[in-house]
Amino acid sequence: MAEERLYTDHPELYDAIQSGWNYDRDVEFVVDQLSRHGVDGRRLLEVGCGTGEHTRRFVERGFDVTAVDAYEGMLSVARGKLGSDGGPESGSAAGTVAFRRDALPGTEVDRRYDAAVAIRGVINHVSPDALVLAVRRFADALAEGGLVVFDNSPLPPDGNQPGLDVGKTADGRYVRVARHAPREDERLDWRSVTFTADGDPFVSSRPMTPFADETVRDALVDAGFDVETVDGYGPEDDRTVFVAVAPG
Numbered sequence: 001m002a003e004e005r006l007y008t009d010h011p012e013l014y015d016a017i018q019s020g021w022n023y024d025r026d027v028e029f030v031v032d033q034l035s036r037h038g039v040d041g042r043r044l045l046e047v048g049c050g051t052g053e054h055t056r057r058f059v060e061r062g063f064d065v066t067a068v069d070a071y072e073g074m075l076s077v078a079r080g081k082l083g084s085d086g087g088p089e090s091g092s093a094a095g096t097v098a099f100r101r102d103a104l105p106g107t108e109v110d111r112r113y114d115a116a117v118a119i120r121g122v123i124n125h126v127s128p129d130a131l132v133l134a135v136r137r138f139a140d141a142l143a144e145g146g147l148v149v150f151d152n153s154p155l156p157p158d159g160n161q162p163g164l165d166v167g168k169t170a171d172g173r174y175v176r177v178a179r180h181a182p183r184e185d186e187r188l189d190w191r192s193v194t195f196t197a198d199g200d201p202f203v204s205s206r207p208m209t210p211f212a213d214e215t216v217r218d219a220l221v222d223a224g225f226d227v228e229t230v231d232g233y234g235p236e237d238d239r240t241v242f243v244a245v246a247p248g
Contacts, residue, residue: 004071006192006204011073013196015051016169017176022234026119027057029233030149033243034115039147041114042095047104047150048122052078055097063095066113070103105134112143121153121239123216124208127187131211135219142246148225151239155210158182172197180208213240220244 006014034040042063049055049067051074058065059082069075082097102108104118104126116138126134138148159182166175178192188208195201213229220227224247232239 003203003205005202006194007071007206008073010194010196010202010204011051011071011077013169013174013194014074015053015077016167016174017165018051018053019167021053021120022237023053023057025234025237027054027061029230029241030058030115030117030119031061033149034147037145037147037243037245039114039145041143041146043111043113043115043143045107045109045113045116045141047102047107047116047118048120048125049078049099050074050120052081054117054119056081059095059097061095065095065097066100066111067097068100068102068107070101072101075099075101105130105137107137107141109137109141112146113141114143114146116141116146116148116150118148118150119233121151121155121208123150124153124155124211125206126209127207128209128211131209131215132219132222135216135223135225138244139223139225139246144246144248146246148244148246149241151233151241152211152213152216153208154238154240155188155208156180157186157188157210159188169197183207186210216240216242223247 044063044065046065046067049069055067159180162177162179164177174196176192176194180188180190190206190208192204217227225244227244230241
């Protein structure tokens with residue numbers, strides 16, 4: 001059984017661990033793709049919003065964002081960054097945000113969006129038998145000609161050796177050891193042991209799927225998307241990014 005304590009009990013620590021990520025680059029990539037494909041609407045569905053770093057930047061760029069995540073702890077941190085559900089002060093050029101607890105493949109869709117994103121390996125949290133349904137959820141969520149942008153993380157199918165991460169939070173230093181361990185069902189367990197600033201360790205684990213790019217592309221094509229792939233959101237990013245136009 002998964003013990004997703006990093007997401008549920010320690011979202012502030014997750015936020016610190018990921019603080020070095022280039023969120024600006026990712027958002028700029030999405031904005032550029034929307035412009036290139038002639039999508040000028042501002043209604044954006046963000047699946048797997050985490051602690052709201054991409055969300056905040058999309059709102060600042062004028063998007064009206066529906067941001068969903070599976071974990072209330074992550075949403076709590078995100079809400080703290082952007083305020084309660086709603087938008088910025090009246091008269092601001094920025095957009096709005098509404099948070100909701102939800103996840104692929106069962107994401108509920110109550111409106112049509114101009115664009116959808118699932119950034120940083122969100123699709124890899126989906127089990128292999130749920131990939132087709134997850135992709136179809138994007139098709140259901142998008143207006144005609146809408147754009148979905150998401151990435152496939154290059155996870156090691158056979159697992160990897162433990163990696164060490166040492167960093168700081170507002171409370172002090174943390175030490176984290178993490179690895180991907182292979183499972184019999186061809187998925188991976190993303191396992192970690194973290195020592196917090198107060199010295200108390202906790203264990204976290206989460207099943208992940210190392211999808212082949214061809215498998216993801218086939219699911220998108222079967223759902224009627226016009227698909228292209230890009231090598232990363234920018235320099236020094238080894239993810240495969242899927243940019244797909246929704247069927248008319």
